[in-house]
Amino acid sequence: MIIVIIFFTFVKRIIFNQNQNILQPGLPVFESVFTIDCVIFGFQEGELKILLIERNEDPYKDWWALPGLFVEHNEGIDVAAERILYELTGLGDIYMEQLYTFGEVNRHPDGRVITVGYYAMIRLTGHKELKPVTNYAKKAFWHPVSELPKLAFDHTAIFEKSLQKIRRKISYQPIAFELLPEKFTLTQLQHVYESILNKKLDKRNFRKKMLNYGILKELGEKQRGVSYRAATLYKFDRRKYAKLFQKELSFMKED
Amino acid sequence: MIIVIIFFTFVKRIIFNQNQNILQPGLPVFESVFTIDCVIFGFQEGELKILLIERNEDPYKDWWALPGLFVEHNEGIDVAAERILYELTGLGDIYMEQLYTFGEVNRHPDGRVITVGYYAMIRLTGHKELKPVTNYAKKAFWHPVSELPKLAFDHTAIFEKSLQKIRRKISYQPIAFELLPEKFTLTQLQHVYESILNKKLDKRNFRKKMLNYGILKELGEKQRGVSYRAATLYKFDRRKYAKLFQKELSFMKED
DNA sequence: ATATAAGGTGTAATTTCTACACTAAGTATG
DNA sequence: CATACTTAGTGTAGAAATTACACCTTATAT
CATH class of the missing domain: 3.90.79.10 (Nucleoside Triphosphate Pyrophosphohydrolase)
Incomplete structure (x- = not known):
C-alpha cells in the first residue's frame, strides 16, 4: 500500500511539475x-x-x-x-x-x-x-x-x-521623492515626511536639511494653477542621489 | 489515471500529515x-x-x-x-x-x-x-x-x-554586550565593535560614547588573572537598557 | 486696493562628533 | 627591589549637526 502511494506521488510530480523537489529519503520533508x-x-x-x-x-x-x-x-x-x-x-x-x-x-x-x-x-x-x-x-x-x-x-x-x-x-535615506511627481515643492515633500512619521516638522529646519543633502535640483519653474502664491519646483538629482546612496551602502559594507 | 493519482495524493496526505493544506479548488497551488x-x-x-x-x-x-x-x-x-x-x-x-x-x-x-x-x-x-x-x-x-x-x-x-x-x-542600538560575558571591560567591548565593523575606533571617543548611553554599570571589581594592569569591569544595566530600547521602539511606532 | 493664504528666510544656543597624546598603574623580569 | 613593559585611563578644542523660534514676501481672489 505505502509503496503504491509513494509510487503515485512520484508519478504525480513528474506529470504536474518537472521542477518538483526530489529530496533525499530519510528527511522529514513537509x-x-x-x-x-x-x-x-x-x-x-x-x-x-x-x-x-x-x-x-x-x-x-x-x-x-x-x-x-x-x-x-x-x-x-x-x-x-x-x-x-x-x-x-x-x-x-x-x-x-x-x-x-x-x-x-x-x-x-x-x-x-x-x-x-x-x-x-x-x-x-x-x-x-x-x-x-x-x-x-x-x-x-x-x-x-x-x-x-x-x-x-x-x-x-x-x-x-x-x-x-x-x-x-526615510529617517536615514531621503527616499520620500519616490512618492511624489517628478516636479514637486518643498512643502509637498515635507507633507510626505509628516504623513509617514505622523508628526509635524519645523519648516525652516526641514528645508535646510533637505537642501543640504544636495540631491535636490531647483528648477526655474513655479507651481501652476494654484490659488495663492506659487512655490518653486524641485526635482531630485539622480546622479547625486546615487552617490549618496552608495555612501550609505559603503557604510554598511565597510571594509 | 489522473483520478487515481489525485486519489492517492489525498490518501498520502491523510496518512502522513494530518495538518496538510486543504486549499480551495481553482487556485493554482504549488x-x-x-x-x-x-x-x-x-x-x-x-x-x-x-x-x-x-x-x-x-x-x-x-x-x-x-x-x-x-x-x-x-x-x-x-x-x-x-x-x-x-x-x-x-x-x-x-x-x-x-x-x-x-x-x-x-x-x-x-x-x-x-x-x-x-x-x-x-x-x-x-x-x-x-x-x-x-x-x-x-x-x-x-x-x-x-x-x-x-x-x-x-x-x-x-x-x-x-x-x-x-x-x-550595532550602529543604532548598543547590543554588542550580547556577545560578551556578564562582566566585561571597555576595551573588550571596543574590540567587539571593531571586529563587527571591521575598523579601528578611537579609544577615548568610544568610551565617552558608551558611558554616555548610561546603560553600563561600573562594578567595584577589576579584571583577574591578567598580565599587566587590570581594567575595571562593567556589566550592563538591564533596566536602563530596556528604557533606551523602548525609546528606540517608540521612535519607530511614533504616534 | 485690500484681504488671504501659503512661500520663503536667519540666527543663536545646544548638542554631538572628531581628532589627537600623555600619564598612571599593575605585572614580569633580573 | 629596581626597571621594563604593557595596557588602563583621561580632556579639550574645533567642526558639524540639531533645535527652537517669528516675520516679511508674494501671488491670487474679491
Missing part, C-alpha cells in the same frame, strides 16, 4: 504553500495611502486585503512579487523590497501558508489605471492608511510592519 | 519545501565567529553549512528556528531574529527550496557544549568570520546579509 503579499504606498490628496484589493475568492471573499497570490515553482520570489502585483492590480514594473516573512501556523484558515511581505513606495502620477488582470480580485483601490478597513488574514500586521519599515527608512 | 538557516554570531579569542555545521546528508554532504533544516507543518517559523538550531548544534533557548528570505529558483540543487534566514548574537561563556542532537550534522564548530570556508548552497550570501544587518544594528 511541503508548504507559499504566497507573497505586497504593501504598496502612494501619496494622494495629501495623504499616505496603500493599495488594497477586494478579494474575489474564499477564504475572505469580498474582504479587503493586500494584493497577494501564490508563488509558482519556476519563479524566484522577487520576480513573483512583481507578477503578483501586476495580476491583481495592473501595476507593472514596480521595484519592491522584501519586508518580512510571516509563518505562524494558523495565519491562513485553510492550512499552512507562509507568506513573504514585500513593499514599495510609488509615484501615482501618470495616473496608472488600476484593473486586476486576473479575477482573484474584484477591484483594486487606494486607501488612506489613517483609516484602513479590517483586512483579511494577518494583513493588518503585515501593513503595520511595513509602516515601521518605511518610517525607519 | 507547494514548496521550506527551510530555516541560522547565522549565530559569537565572540571568542578576540574574534567574531559564526557557528557552522559539517553536513552529514546529501546534497553537500561533508561541506560546512549554516545550521538549517526543514520547517514542519505544525510549528511557526520562529519556533522552528529555535528547534532547528538546537537539533543541529545542541544550543537551546536562543532568541533569534529574522534576517531575510531567500527564494531563488535554483538555490537548492534538488528542487525548489525556499529558506528563511535567522540570526542571533550570543554569549559564549558558560561554555555551551556543541553537539548535534540529530545526525543531519556530524559536528558543529565556531569559525572566525575573517576566514570562512566555502559554504553549502547560497549560505555565503546569507552570512553576508547577516553581517550587514548586525553592522547596521
Whole structure:
C-alpha cells in the first residue's frame, strides 16, 4: 500500500511539475504553500495611502486585503512579487523590497501558508489605471492608511510592519521623492515626511536639511494653477542621489 | 489515471500529515519545501565567529553549512528556528531574529527550496557544549568570520546579509554586550565593535560614547588573572537598557 | 486696493562628533 | 627591589549637526 502511494506521488510530480523537489529519503520533508503579499504606498490628496484589493475568492471573499497570490515553482520570489502585483492590480514594473516573512501556523484558515511581505513606495502620477488582470480580485483601490478597513488574514500586521519599515527608512535615506511627481515643492515633500512619521516638522529646519543633502535640483519653474502664491519646483538629482546612496551602502559594507 | 493519482495524493496526505493544506479548488497551488538557516554570531579569542555545521546528508554532504533544516507543518517559523538550531548544534533557548528570505529558483540543487534566514548574537561563556542532537550534522564548530570556508548552497550570501544587518544594528542600538560575558571591560567591548565593523575606533571617543548611553554599570571589581594592569569591569544595566530600547521602539511606532 | 493664504528666510544656543597624546598603574623580569 | 613593559585611563578644542523660534514676501481672489 505505502509503496503504491509513494509510487503515485512520484508519478504525480513528474506529470504536474518537472521542477518538483526530489529530496533525499530519510528527511522529514513537509511541503508548504507559499504566497507573497505586497504593501504598496502612494501619496494622494495629501495623504499616505496603500493599495488594497477586494478579494474575489474564499477564504475572505469580498474582504479587503493586500494584493497577494501564490508563488509558482519556476519563479524566484522577487520576480513573483512583481507578477503578483501586476495580476491583481495592473501595476507593472514596480521595484519592491522584501519586508518580512510571516509563518505562524494558523495565519491562513485553510492550512499552512507562509507568506513573504514585500513593499514599495510609488509615484501615482501618470495616473496608472488600476484593473486586476486576473479575477482573484474584484477591484483594486487606494486607501488612506489613517483609516484602513479590517483586512483579511494577518494583513493588518503585515501593513503595520511595513509602516515601521518605511518610517525607519526615510529617517536615514531621503527616499520620500519616490512618492511624489517628478516636479514637486518643498512643502509637498515635507507633507510626505509628516504623513509617514505622523508628526509635524519645523519648516525652516526641514528645508535646510533637505537642501543640504544636495540631491535636490531647483528648477526655474513655479507651481501652476494654484490659488495663492506659487512655490518653486524641485526635482531630485539622480546622479547625486546615487552617490549618496552608495555612501550609505559603503557604510554598511565597510571594509 | 489522473483520478487515481489525485486519489492517492489525498490518501498520502491523510496518512502522513494530518495538518496538510486543504486549499480551495481553482487556485493554482504549488507547494514548496521550506527551510530555516541560522547565522549565530559569537565572540571568542578576540574574534567574531559564526557557528557552522559539517553536513552529514546529501546534497553537500561533508561541506560546512549554516545550521538549517526543514520547517514542519505544525510549528511557526520562529519556533522552528529555535528547534532547528538546537537539533543541529545542541544550543537551546536562543532568541533569534529574522534576517531575510531567500527564494531563488535554483538555490537548492534538488528542487525548489525556499529558506528563511535567522540570526542571533550570543554569549559564549558558560561554555555551551556543541553537539548535534540529530545526525543531519556530524559536528558543529565556531569559525572566525575573517576566514570562512566555502559554504553549502547560497549560505555565503546569507552570512553576508547577516553581517550587514548586525553592522547596521550595532550602529543604532548598543547590543554588542550580547556577545560578551556578564562582566566585561571597555576595551573588550571596543574590540567587539571593531571586529563587527571591521575598523579601528578611537579609544577615548568610544568610551565617552558608551558611558554616555548610561546603560553600563561600573562594578567595584577589576579584571583577574591578567598580565599587566587590570581594567575595571562593567556589566550592563538591564533596566536602563530596556528604557533606551523602548525609546528606540517608540521612535519607530511614533504616534 | 485690500484681504488671504501659503512661500520663503536667519540666527543663536545646544548638542554631538572628531581628532589627537600623555600619564598612571599593575605585572614580569633580573 | 629596581626597571621594563604593557595596557588602563583621561580632556579639550574645533567642526558639524540639531533645535527652537517669528516675520516679511508674494501671488491670487474679491
